[in-house]
Amino acid sequence: MRAVVHAGAGGPDVLSIRDIGDPSPGPGQVRVRVRASALNRADILQRKGRYHAPPGWPADIPGLEYAGEIESVGAGASRWAAGDRVMGLVGGGAHAELLVVPEDEVLPVPAALDFPEAAAVPEAFLTAFDALTVRGHLQRGQRVLIHTVGSGVGTAAAQLAHAMGATVLGTSRTAEKLERARALGLDVGIDTSHGSFADRVGEPVHLVLDTLGAPAFADNVAVLAPLGRLVLLGFLGGSRGEIDLGPVLRKRLEIIGTVLRTRGPGERAALADAARTGLIPLLESGAVRPVIDRRLPMAAIAEAHRAMEGNGTFGKIVLEW
């Protein structure tokens, strides 16, 4: 099979497509013919040598999500049959033509979506779904602030929060991204290209989905209502800084770190189960939909990395075989 492979750590040009051996499905696993994958910030970090694949996943093939067809099944795997349209998350290896995954971690592709659209779903929507519901406990009528709302996770979270009946606030450094996010359910857009967001939030929020990290911590905590939750999804501004925990105690806040990639098989299967009932129906009905910035052939992987690093994208960059 062909796969994207890292030739060491560095710029986008360390990535190339090579012919390598096909993986074989073990017991309880399925082999997927990957039709499309999508790009994530973690792929950039991994390329730079700053983020390694967790144990049990290919170390040199990037890619955290896929859509395609079941190609064959391993011993004892009974959930899927050859030809089924599937999508899902992996700890690595999704930028390949063939991928082996535990059958319990696989999700069906909603009928309304083609493969490139489906490839834009798993990381963004499972991250947002998990952050809003499982970790964030968002309730109808509450207010949620979503940072970098034009990102893959941001556009998914805005739609899901809107579908859940929340008031959705979002930040971006680009006014045009905020404008586009309005069509997805964003109620209040905050342009952070000039000044802090804290004084433009208004009424306190019950939940913040943060991708900014330490530089935004004080303002995130300041805009939270008592018993509010701050879910940490990433650190675009760095993870380290001078931080005051005082308001966390006084307002009885919860600061919750979350990342999908390091989860073990049991947790991945549990999240897939939760998504079957809580997320897939919203995709089937069209209440939420993947937001795709552009589709590129897998051979343009270096161009895809450059586009993501340029921060000019809105939604996901999809890679097709």
Add this chain to the structure above:
Amino acid sequence: MRAVVHAGAGGPDVLSIRDIGDPSPGPGQVRVRVRASALNRADILQRKGRYHAPPGWPADIPGLEYAGEIESVGAGASRWAAGDRVMGLVGGGAHAELLVVPEDEVLPVPAALDFPEAAAVPEAFLTAFDALTVRGHLQRGQRVLIHTVGSGVGTAAAQLAHAMGATVLGTSRTAEKLERARALGLDVGIDTSHGSFADRVGEPVHLVLDTLGAPAFADNVAVLAPLGRLVLLGFLGGSRGEIDLGPVLRKRLEIIGTVLRTRGPGERAALADAARTGLIPLLESGAVRPVIDRRLPMAAIAEAHRAMEGNGTFGKIVLEW
């Protein structure tokens, strides 16, 4: 009635006992003849002018917990009758002979306890109970690290965690306090008078109850297992410092601030309800018991403050009328 009153902010000598007007119970309230109260760190902070009583509670009378008898009941209050032995938490005003409280926030005094013992229960045990169970989700067989385990909250938490079937680790800067805590269920005592606790914890813990704050944050996070919880109860070492949020995300931790005093009536009543079923039976059976460092007459309030500030106490300082 007589009450302890602050004459401005300052040292222990700003406290004195004065004659002031009796409070009257409003609808749904009861008036308690206070027999004993106990001292808390928040009383020290309040005396120094660094912590104010929340709205609705006496601003100039300290005291956050009481034990005594129901003296009279307000209109519509039906839960208690004159003479009932009761105890509970208040937002302030407990260092007085009479105290008015909503009847739903009052707890019965277990038969095994006299008033001074009962006065040592509410803050320590409700804080520990809430931190371990409601916020900390401690499960049988898990490991919990309790900082300043010789304090009122620490001695309560060690006993409760032991009764819940957890392995209990605790820190103190005083070897003798660790030795005394062993009799309360402490399994592993860590003397922090020399060096960090982090390399002496061994296997990761599932829960940390922290009273140290920012200086201990990195080590607290380091000793937590994935999905572990750090409950912030106080900041003896300060709340502000250089903090790295990276491990919070990677290990998917939860940092949870909690404080009892600022809670509104609904939350106070809910905690009292939870304590009726989850905590009072443990006190009734003797599975857990208040730990009293010393009993002093209320007139010795300044001496009580000095003793707490000296950090030589083990358990609660009780004040009797």
